[in-house]
Amino acid sequence: MQRAAAFALSALLILSSTAHAAPPDMPFGRDQARTIIAQGRQITSPNGVQELKPVEINGIRQWISVRGNDRRNPILLYIHGGPGSVEMVESWGYQRPWEDFFTVVQWDQRGAGKTFASNTREAMAPGMTIDGMVADAEAMIRYLRTTYGKQKVFVLGHSWGSIIGEEIARRHPEWLHAYLGAGQIADSPRSEADGYRWALEQARRHENAVAVRELEALAPYPGPRGTLTIERIGAQRKWTMYFGGLAWGRTECKPFDDARKLSPDYSNEELAAIDQGSLFSLEHLLAPMAAADFSKHTRFACPVFIFNGRHDYTTSNEVAARWFATLRAPLKRMFWFDDSAHLMMQEQPGLFLMHLVNDVRPLAARAGDVPPGEAARKR
16 A cells, blocks of 8 residues: 555656656757756755856956865865866866865966956966966965965866976975876976877877878977977877877767866857967967976975876876886875876776875865864774
């Protein structure tokens, strides 16, 4: 009898919910999908934070997303790659579990994404140098520490962002629980040469005549300092990506790029501005990025964690590993992602989260930067 009553109640609930549903032939558009995603990732915890806002940083409006289930959790600032390759727009696909353990800050840098769309090129241009971008990061961290009441933060620098993050770690170790480098740039000229060598080896191994011809036409690559153009690096990246050096086992990055179209944090106009911002950023920052060499920067006063994709040849995993072996830091660890290339947070999101929670976050607990009682519960 109870079983029959329960079945009847379930049927009634289903009928009630479908009575207000759209007819099955109703077109389903991108805006509806964005709404569904926004509703599903809504922060409902009473002590949570969910903010999407511009912050005045060094004379321009720079956009951040701040999300987490508990404001008392440590802050994790993600410094995206590129230059100009914003992460906020696609982080909705993997970031939600992070927000149980961190207050995650996604930041569209000067010249990128929502920040590019909110400022004039003339206003942004003076700071489009490595020192200028580091100054922006310094100001952003000061803002986060003051606004959210934190003495220290975690900084995660991905690819191009690892240049900025590494500089923050060297200049301001007292601000950081730890520096996290993913797709770490250690010696950009060697990394570019290593990626080129690998792509050409793959092209010959697979007897891909077009790839061989186009890659051989770039030799010597990357060439003398200051000669690496957007067209030349684009040609190298075309084949590095095709052979799996960007996303392992994939010939393109379209599945990840397509996730941008469903981001609830971007308007259609802001989505259109991403590529414009990437080009603007590369025009200013490609040369200094291509020359970046931290091979002599081996002493750090804060912990350092490197997340390294075994098949990463966008930024060479081998060059990063050799650099890491020379580092001296209070604590250092390298995490290998055997089924990943350059996008390990998307290619192996579970493993990435595991290292964040089990290996990285405990440093904040030692500093008392976790919700009260949590450290005791873990003992």
